[in-house]
Amino acid sequence: MSAATPAPPAAAPAARPAPGRKGDRPRRRGSLPGRVALYLTLSVLLLVFIAPMVWAVSGSFKPRGDIFEYPPNLIPSPATLENYGNLLSGQPFWRWFAISVTTALLATAVAVFVCALAGFAFAKYRFAGKRVLFSVMFSSLSVPFAVILVPLFVLVVKSGLSNPWFALIVPWVAPAFGIFMMQQYIIQSIPDEILEAARIDGASEFGIFLRVVLPLLRPPLGALAVWQFLQSYNSFLWPLVLISDTESYTLPLGLNILFRAENRSFDLVLPGAVLASVPTILVFLLLRKQLLEGLSTGAVKG
Known part of the structure; x- marks a missing residue:
C-alpha cells in the first residue's frame, strides 16, 4: 500500500478586476473648473x-x-539705506527690539510648559472641583482682554510686580486656549496604557510628564509656541498701560510713536515694520513643521 501524498494546495482564487473599464486611470478629486x-x-x-x-x-x-x-x-x-540708518541711529530701536523679543520668548517658554502641564492634569487626573475649574478656565475665552485690563493692572501694581520685564510676561503665562488645546490633544493621542506602563516601571508622576508626555506633544507645542509668541510680541494695549518710560517701550509702542509724530515719519515706520517682522518670520520657519502637524492633528483624529 503506497503512502498517501499530501494534496496539492488549492489554487488561490483569481483577484477580481477592479470595477470600471479596463485601463481606467484613477480620476483626480474635483473637476477642472473647481480646481x-x-x-x-x-x-x-x-x-x-x-x-x-x-x-x-x-x-x-x-x-x-x-x-x-x-x-x-x-x-x-x-x-x-538712509531710512534704516536714521531709524537705528536716531531712535532706541534696538532696545525696543530686545525688550519685545526677550519678553515674548520668555512668555512663550513659560506658557508652553504651563499649558502642557495643566492640560495633562485636566486630561488624565481626577480631582475635586475639576469640572468647575475647567468650566471657569474655558469660559474665560469669552472675556475680552480689555475687560480685565484695569483689574490686572491694579493687581500687578498692588503686588509690587510692576517691573516691566516681569509684568509684560504675566498676562501670557497661562492662556486658556493653550490649556484647552493641550488637554484635547492629550486625550486623543496619549493612551492611558502608556502612563500605566511608566508607573509600573517606577516613574514618578512628574517624571511621566517630562519623559513620556512632553516628547509626544511636539506638534501641538510647536503650534502653541507660534501662536503664543505672536500674541506676546504683537501686544499693544497691555504695554501701553503698563510702561511710561519711552526707553522701555516695546516695538509696537515704539513704532506707534513714530507713526503718531507730527510729521508722520513713514520713512522710519516702514523700515521699523520690516525689521520687526523678522522674528515672527524666523519663528514660523523654525516651527513650521510642528505648526502644520499640530493644526492638522484635529482633522486627522476627527
Missing part, C-alpha cells in the same frame, strides 16, 4: 495678504518723497 476656481481664489487671497508687506519693504528703501508716489513703483529708484 481652477480654487487656485484663483487662493492666488487672490495671497496677493491681498502679501501686498502690504511688499509695499512696506519697497517703501523702506525709498526716499521719503517717493513713498507715496503715484502710480506706485514697487522697485525703488533710487534705492537707499
Whole structure:
C-alpha cells in the first residue's frame, strides 16, 4: 500500500478586476473648473495678504518723497539705506527690539510648559472641583482682554510686580486656549496604557510628564509656541498701560510713536515694520513643521 501524498494546495482564487473599464486611470478629486476656481481664489487671497508687506519693504528703501508716489513703483529708484540708518541711529530701536523679543520668548517658554502641564492634569487626573475649574478656565475665552485690563493692572501694581520685564510676561503665562488645546490633544493621542506602563516601571508622576508626555506633544507645542509668541510680541494695549518710560517701550509702542509724530515719519515706520517682522518670520520657519502637524492633528483624529 503506497503512502498517501499530501494534496496539492488549492489554487488561490483569481483577484477580481477592479470595477470600471479596463485601463481606467484613477480620476483626480474635483473637476477642472473647481480646481481652477480654487487656485484663483487662493492666488487672490495671497496677493491681498502679501501686498502690504511688499509695499512696506519697497517703501523702506525709498526716499521719503517717493513713498507715496503715484502710480506706485514697487522697485525703488533710487534705492537707499538712509531710512534704516536714521531709524537705528536716531531712535532706541534696538532696545525696543530686545525688550519685545526677550519678553515674548520668555512668555512663550513659560506658557508652553504651563499649558502642557495643566492640560495633562485636566486630561488624565481626577480631582475635586475639576469640572468647575475647567468650566471657569474655558469660559474665560469669552472675556475680552480689555475687560480685565484695569483689574490686572491694579493687581500687578498692588503686588509690587510692576517691573516691566516681569509684568509684560504675566498676562501670557497661562492662556486658556493653550490649556484647552493641550488637554484635547492629550486625550486623543496619549493612551492611558502608556502612563500605566511608566508607573509600573517606577516613574514618578512628574517624571511621566517630562519623559513620556512632553516628547509626544511636539506638534501641538510647536503650534502653541507660534501662536503664543505672536500674541506676546504683537501686544499693544497691555504695554501701553503698563510702561511710561519711552526707553522701555516695546516695538509696537515704539513704532506707534513714530507713526503718531507730527510729521508722520513713514520713512522710519516702514523700515521699523520690516525689521520687526523678522522674528515672527524666523519663528514660523523654525516651527513650521510642528505648526502644520499640530493644526492638522484635529482633522486627522476627527
